[in-house]
Amino acid sequence: MKKNTSKRNVLLRNIILFGVIAIFVAGQVLALGSNSNPEPENAAGSAHNEHGTPEKFKAGEMIVEHIIDNHEWHILSYGNFHLSVPLPVILLDNGRLVSFCSSKFHHGHDQYKGFAIAHEGEYKGKIVKVDQARFASEGIITQQEGQKLPLDFSITKTVLAIFISLIFMTWLFIYIARMYEKRRGEAPKGIQSILEPIILFVRDDIAKPSIGEKKYQRYMPFLLTLFFFIFTNNLLGLVPIFPGGANVTGNIAVTMVLAVFTFLITTFSANKNYWLHIVNTPGVPWWLKIPVPLMPIVELIGVFTKPFVLMVRLFANITAGHIIVLGFISLIFIFGQMHPAFGYGISIVSIAFSIFMTLLELLVAFIQAYVFTLLSALYFGMAIEEHH
């Protein structure tokens, strides 16, 4: 009887798991299909322009649109109905602070206070000072020649996603810290026991071997925050609907900031031995250092390439994963435009591959968080390594 129940439970769990993944993928298809034409000329219909002729589906444009930042958080469109979360626009224009709601742009079709999102040109997708003459004549928003671009400090989709994930993390870990204090000396329980192995993994398999038993404790707060920030956002990035779906760790500005944090901590905790190693690299022939300081130059470049590589690796891995999933889903619409039957036919293959990729992305989400944290820890370890 008991065996029977457990069997049924496993089956039920599998069905739920499969269902959740299927919903995720279906959500991606929906979000993608509805959001495929946010350009002004397509506002009237989801796949038809003003003249009623079918608009060609541009997979590349659509994919890029999904992985870059945005001034509104689009959830779905159905016909003329657009559901999106408007976000605050904050601009610094010649020392003047301007802020308003992004819904004033009417999904990028309109200008407000002389600002709008550029349709084309060098600043495409960015908020510019509108070239009024061209907007009046052609309806296309471009940057006014000779004007300085306003500095954009808007709470964009990515910024909001960062805030949401960080607030979530703050709540979660302070809650767990309370549990640890309340249940001092007892075995972990509930959510605490889910996260404890990960915390111990970061401590015992990342920090301790890389930095060393003596000094690893100083770096634990950064390594844990870093790991959980990347891991949380990687996972949230796989959820197609709000508040997930923002491409946080696949955004180069985000990975850059993380890499800069690693770089600064490495540089400021570096000891004499580390700098000596750069200036006078041991174990290489003297003529590589004098008269032309070839090795010191290589080492110095290395100091900067290390965080640079961290930045690019995380960005590229997450972005690539998203592009592949979006690519598979785009196939449905590309084929669907040839003939609806083709679209339905290919959807089986596309969804199968998307599920596979999503599962792979789950793995990548963990691996990339692990790699970024491990390499950061290794760099810290190098910086404080004692001479032997």
Place this chain on the structure above:
Amino acid sequence: MELVSPGIGLIFWMTLAFGAVLWVLGKYAWKPIMKSLHDREEFIDKALHEADLARQEMKELKFSNEKLLAEAKEERDEILKQAREIKEKLIENAKIKANEEANRIVENARETIQNEKMAAMVDLKNQIAKLSIDIAEKLLAHELSEPKKQKEYVDKLIRDARLN
């Protein structure tokens, strides 16, 4: 191109938010969590170590118990052996003493008998002497009336005395 050009706003917000959360979590979450984990590990280590010690002690205690038991057994055997020896010795001694006593008693008895016998003999002799004297007296009183018979009688007496 927008994909790989970091925006200033995002960098600004990301640095601010991440820095703030890093500080808050470092102070209010990671510190107590790491401390609790460390404390718990130490506690478990200590408990295991203590259990090990206790086990060792038990082993030693058991060993010493066994040793004690063996020693006690040995001692008991020794005592028993000694007791047996003492018993045998006692019996032996008693036997010897009894023998001696018996011998002494027998000897005493014999001596007494001898003494008694001697006394009896003396007494007897005395009695006989007295009797003899009495007889002699009577005889003398009777025989001396006749000189011949008197002589005869004296001779006979002499003869008898010599024989004696």
